[in-house]
Amino acid sequence: MSEKVSKDVKVHMKETQTIMELSQIIQSYDSEIILKKVVQGSVHEANLKSFLGLINLRLQEGDEIEVTCIGPDATQALEEVETFLQP
Template sequence: MSKTIEIHLSDAQTIMELSQLIQKYDAEIFLKKNVNGSIMEANLKSILGLINLQLQGSDQVTVVCEGPDAKEALEAVENFLKQ
């Protein structure tokens, strides 16, 4: 299950909060971002992966979730990134 979204993060939101939010899901959750023509992919449960993506407001990203609670995980990530 995947969905492409545009990020709208507030200054108060941190990647640590996103990481903590998704730890409760059994699904594997990945984020894909086009950086200068190359697709970068990171496991959202990895803080280092999130840091390397350098997420910014108005970035277009694809969230990919696989597993038993993929739908719920995708909704949680989307809600966080679009605040």
């Protein structure tokens, strides 16, 4: 049975962190992890497991994003993403 959880998160990453590191960390989760960001009224969405999608999302310090996780380990995946983005 798949679980779906969502949370709004503000991006705060250390200078040494990259979104690609986060993408590698969450590869072990079975859940799909979607990041959604609104830019000038347009919604941009990317799968966190997709490097190309992340590059196109262009996350920056202070961005407000919605993180949605869907799958058997969705809650744990969401916690991992939140912990990484809010050190």
